[in-house]
Amino acid sequence: MIVRLVKRIAVLLVSLVVSSVLVFAFMAVLPGDPARVALGTSASETAVAQLREQFGLDRPFVAQYLSWVHGLVTFDPGTSYISHTEIGPQLADRLQVTLWLVGAGMVLACILAVPMGILMAVRHRRPSGLILSALSQAGVAVPAFLAGILLITVFAVGLGWLPANGWTPPAQDPVLFLKQLVLPVLSLGMVQGAVLTRYIRSAVLDVLREDYLRTARAKGLRPMRALVRHGLRNAAVPVVTVLALQLATLLVGAVVIERVFVIPGLGSLLLDSVSNRDLIVVQDVVMIIAMAVLLVNFLVDTIYLMIDPRLRGGSS
Template identity: 55%
Template sequence: MTFLKILGRYIITLFAASVLIFLLMRAVPGNPARVALGVNATEEAVAELTTSMGLDRPLLVQYGDWMGGLLTGNFGTSLSSQQDITAQVLDRAQVSLILVAVALVLALAIAIPVGMWTARRNGHMDATVVTALTQVGIAIPSFLVGIVLTAFFAINLGWLPANGWSPPNWGFGTFLSHLVMPVIALALVQGAILTRYVRSAVLDVLDQDYIRTARALGQSPAQALWRHGLRNAALPVLTVAGLQFTTLIVGAVVIEAVFVIPGLGSMLLDAVSVRDLTTVQSLIMLLVAFTLTINALTDAAYRFIDPRLREGAQS
């Protein structure tokens, strides 16, 4: 029943988001057909394109057509390029997912050991310094990290390409060389955020009675934490990691612009710059759906890991 509630809440939220996005796009001043044809287009041409795009039909019919297309994988036709949006989305989504997924893995690889170490060394000068550095990392935006990395490793040292993207099938080494700096730019900021949550979660666990009992039975602090506390510490970290995954998607929009990466973020910015409302509408809906999906999966995983939540929902 709990998972059905999560699914129901997900569907309702997704529906509400789609209605809001659709209405906001219709509230933007100007006729999309006029934007597509340019200022020199005749009224007859604008009227003809308006009819062919279905913009003269009732809003409810337009919404139904748009949602029907999305559910069947048809994102429509770009107003600016007159190309199929679906093909572009599939191509660009692979790039963005690789970038975001690798960045999250690296952020967790940094946050988990560093957060656990600073929690175990709580009160010592070395852990205090590292904790202070994570606060600095939180304050620095990812695009600034990307600019600094580009200036140092690409321009000064010439070790890495300054921008661009190379698919894995073009050569794995070239692929990695283009991936390193944007991933680090995203992962360092998110790693700093996650490190503080890991540290806080581990500190809470270390203060529990079952950890003290394990220590009294002869286990080392590391053994007691690993065997008895890690699962409980993982619960809040899992929630935050799911939320930060969606934050990474937003951050990737800027990073893709900084490193000229052909992902969904750069596609969205290009569509906004030319007022391609059809593309903007579909891309925003796709990003919202992906964000809500991640949140729903995180909620479900949280309840799966913690039996107390399942028992509470059943009672």
């Protein structure tokens, strides 16, 4: 198991390096001069050259890349080309907001999907199972941003129970923070929960057809007890893979949801920076998202080793 874990850490590190090179290279080949964009088209060549030198844009590609990576590793990503403010504090504040949104959305998705998926599988030939299956299909068909707009229309505009948008830090006003978190989390969690429900249903159905579960029932265990004791752990292996994909989807979906609910997260920062052509901020945000996806995949591989003993031996 230790050897496998070391291999996965090595793969993670290589993936991070490759991702950083691709992100930096993609931003470097985009048309336009960041210094010219920051100063405007009427700026003199001398002023543009001075700003390029100030931000290190006149250095070779490799030197710029190494300086950027060093800034990320030391948590000092530099200064914005447009606002001339430190990027680090912005990223820390925005990342905290996005983590609240994505984390709560994933928890809600699991709370909804696990019992519903199991119930749909156990009762797949009964009316209740068919009704739940139809509801999950409808949830899969609804985009997160549309779910957000519908929730705002009903609960914020129509009933007036919850605020339609905005963000308040939890330390400043915990009650208002929770109220503002409800609708965006529901928008993300319900849609992703509907998708996850379909995979859990499929995984549990596969387990229900296994011989060892039939044997457990033949020995006197009730179907649900047999499933809980002997089946859910095996059903969890493919579901963990889907959870990793769902987390990546939630990160992307949060970009849109943050716009719908006017939430100052990483997604909003990314879109604002793209509009302002603040490429260094765009570069940093994209790399943070890539790092988050790669880290999630690494954690999933590690969880595999914990829930599936067959993966702990051998050389692969």
